[in-house]
Amino acid sequence: MNTTTSKKEQRKLMMLNEPISKVIPKMAVPTIVAFLITSIYNLADTYFVSFLGTNATAAVSVNASLDQIIMMAGSLLAIGANSYIARLLGARDKDKANRVFSTAFFLAASFGLIVLAIGTTFIYPVVRMLGATESCESYAVQYATYVLLVAPFMASSFVMNQCLRAEGSALFSMIGMGFGGVLNCFLDPVFIFGMDLGVAGASMATAISKLVSFCILFYPYFRRKSMLHISLKYFCPTKEILYQIGSIGSASMFRSLLGVASGIALNNIAGGISDSVLAGIGVSTKIMMFPFSVFLGFGAGFQPVAGFNWGAKRFNRVRECYKFSSRVALIGSTAAGALMALFAPSIIGWFTTSDPEMLAIGALCIRLQCLALPIHAWAMVVNMFCAGLGYFPGAMLIATARQGSCFFPVLFPLAWLSGGDGVAASQAVADLLSLFLAIPIHRIVMEKVSRAEEEYRNEGKVLLDV
Template identity: 55%
Template structure:
């Protein structure tokens, strides 16, 4: 990257209009997240034509995706936060070492997941919640996704580090192209080549390979602030501890997501395969608004980290206020629109199954009620991660799916059955507010007195 472009990017982060900077960083991230969610919905849409059991298999394998994300997210999120602060402090050489080291670590972790996942595919899908009627579909879907695990883990690092240096558009292109290719290949592989569920899995694996090639290109072609090189491999214990301390929040969030998915799948499957399919379809639909909130938060995070590293706390707080307000307003509007359309949305994935239609729509409506709270908590979580507040990021990460969701879903399911299962995530989202408010107050006090 030229020195002129480098200087312009730093100037934008330091002195640019706050709404302009955050929107400049957020829009590409939101678009990439939306494409990712749309291709996830596309998978479910085409597979739904294969029947309820095949749709249930997609729900089961959502937990497998989270296991693969786990293999790279800890180092990716920690590295992204650390790199944005290092660039803000103009320590680019150290940032290069962070990128090169965590890239290799993520690839190795993904390879381990691939090896053991392929070796133990059947017990793996059973553990994730597959019942006999959908087990073979789950195995077929898992096979090619596991082959792509090293690339998926590495993509997380490349994506986070591009965002951390302000290259949000390149990050968007990498994720977006992969998602579009997946949407194109899905109907071809599933129906034209008659590969069924395995075809959807194969399309996903190919799309991850394409994303990997696009995301790594700026580093190979030297079109980025950071440089990826084997010679830069290696970090001090102190630097690695810094990465892990922030990344541990992502690690535990991923662990809690996996555990909660397994718990949810097994409880839903104990009622019926239709309930399992309904919950899975609703989760994928709600990924659409959540991806917008997460993409917006990912745009705010490097701005927060940069200004924290530069010691500009006043600008950091103004950035948070703008981001939090925007997230709450946007999530409220999305929640109203999606709740009113819940039956029509879930109906896209239902092939003559009234039980799935009823409870899938209920899941969506309940989560929409808690969406504004979720939007605000996302921004607070990003603030904690960006500023190195490892404890705060950790608590918020485990709160939604760990501290609240797992303990409440059992009594809700026991006393209220399917209605309780449909309500569990919304209740957990609202309870997470009790963690976020005091954390924000402490950070606000620190920034005022620093």
């Protein structure tokens, strides 16, 4: 047995046999680090651009929705492929896993090309649609220009990143995302100030970093150091593969779609009040991505472990995955929320020293979302549990609640009643409402596990609990 094969077998044994309290952190920590680094370099753009003024800061905030649009199909294909591939690898069907992976990769790249073509052709209408005001429109166009050029690489990188996790290679996934993030932090001041490129320099730095991340993530597939392989010969968009990817991935896609829609709505409402409110909401949203990234990364580490064991019929480990992850999410979110709420004004103060309206709105938004953070973290675990087990309805309902079914009904009334303060409170109220969906879905999916276990016993199969 060669070294590469040995490592692949070790990853399988890790997913099936190591204690849950060890294997989930082992999978999750690299993903959390990668997501945190991504959050840092997204915030780095905002931080360095903030020295150019409130209008420039507002323009970068507006373009956060452009990133979500680019990642929308990537999330559909990546999350769906991650779930299906983890189950296929758990069932030892590697050939089909390769077909699923290659299909997702090439479809994501194709979507990125479509976004590139449409975005560059209609760039001014696009940034206005995203919520750019007249005073920040030119900055928004400068930032969007270079990000659009790497759209195909961004979308396909997301697929590679998720599928590396599905096969247990979370560390390489972290390196791919993390190195690009660190590079962006170094390039931002060089391009923005050293080369005097302003907002366009921030966009260039981001584009180069995304391209470097793509190359790093592509390396293990190119050198055949992964379980999965990319090849056009594996491209097989059959009805079954598309259904399996789409049924779970659509929950993530709709979450991204609703994230775009909610971001555009927030931008337009906030921008209608003032650029200061627009900048304050945008900055606080990016700051809250830090705790969200931790719990999203934790969920992304937990999901393939649950899915792998579900495919291998290891039902006790499936339950243990969920219980362990729920405890960690609730304890961690409570501690993180309390700490961030305490220092909210100081954190927002890093991004403005001369705009009291931006400071007040941003601090209020952070504090209210911190109060609801435990709900958001636990709902994320339930969502990832549904996705890992292939339970489409539950994954869809929870994924679309926070920025959709629970968000839009409260956004406009709160904005009408309380102006900027109402806009700042809208996401926290939506998080609270999402609890009323997560609780019954949690019960349904646990019953699903119990039924599957009972059916497996009735077939005379032996359950492996080791």
